């Protein structure tokens with residue numbers, strides 16, 4: 001089994017699980033009594049998607065470990081494997097009660113977790129929108145597929161790239177918690193682009209991939225590290241957007257340059273057309 005076979009097996013398993021995750025949502029809109037390791041309240045659907053993916057991804061030959069936003073530590077596979085999968089089983093799960101968009105995010109690393117952004121070999125997400133779609137990045141190419149009810153993929157875009165004339169933006173966090181530098185930057189962006197913020201990173205980033213623009217969740221006054229998690233959300237989404245010809249940043253440099261010290265580390269996160277990411281870095285550097 002080559003590296004690319006392993007990546008393909010991971011993508012296949014995630015796609016095959018998508019109809020199960022989706023079918024399982026309706027009955028799992030209630031909160032559990034537990035918090036995840038970063039202190040978010042867990043929905044029954046978060047736990048369900050996590051358990052499903054853990055089981056199916058650890059079955060894959062050469063996958064040596066599974067880590068997820070929903071569990072404290074890495075789960076090792078029974079047999080040794082040189083690829084390590086990081087998952088956000090349900091991204092945007094607070095959208096479940098209001099029946100808005102959500103996703104599943106996966107990163108395949110060639111080093112044990114927590115690993116550096118540059119150790120990512122492939123990444124992908126499923127978007128549970130009106131249609132279930134999957135976007136994957138590997139070997140320098142981003143592909144978009146539609147996932148059928150049977151969990152198989154039909155490719156609809158073989159070389160997805162960010163459009164050159166951006167139109168949308170979305171930034172998370174309460175405005176009074178933004179820094180003055182960031183608020184000033186947003187003012188300039190708002191004059192050029194249209195606000196589209198849905199509260200699920202994957203949904204919001206997919207709008208940027210489709211229409212061009214920028215998505216971000218900045219560091220906040222009471223939470224300078226931001227909300228999103230580097231390993232499960234930051235690296236994979238940065239890898240996808242950069243492979244699609246865009247840029248990513250933690251406010252200072254590409255998210256792929258970041259090396260987490262711990263599994264659940266958070267980071268400010270920005271992805272989109274390079275021009276907007278460059279301007280953001282310039283604005284934040286004062």
Ligand SMILES: O=P(O)(O)OC[C@H]1O[C@](O)(COP(=O)(O)O)[C@@H](O)[C@@H]1O
Pocket residue numbers: 040069088090091092093094172173199200201202217227228
């Ligand atoms: O509710 P807020 O503060 O806008 O936060 C939304 C952000 O939080 C998230 O929902 C966090 O992800 P999870 O749902 O996987 O915890 C992102 O998808 C989204 O960008």
Ligand SMILES: [Mg+2]
Pocket residue numbers: 088090091092201233
């Ligand atoms: Mg998430």
Ligand SMILES: [Mg+2]
Pocket residue numbers: 046069088089090091092093
């Ligand atoms: Mg999640």
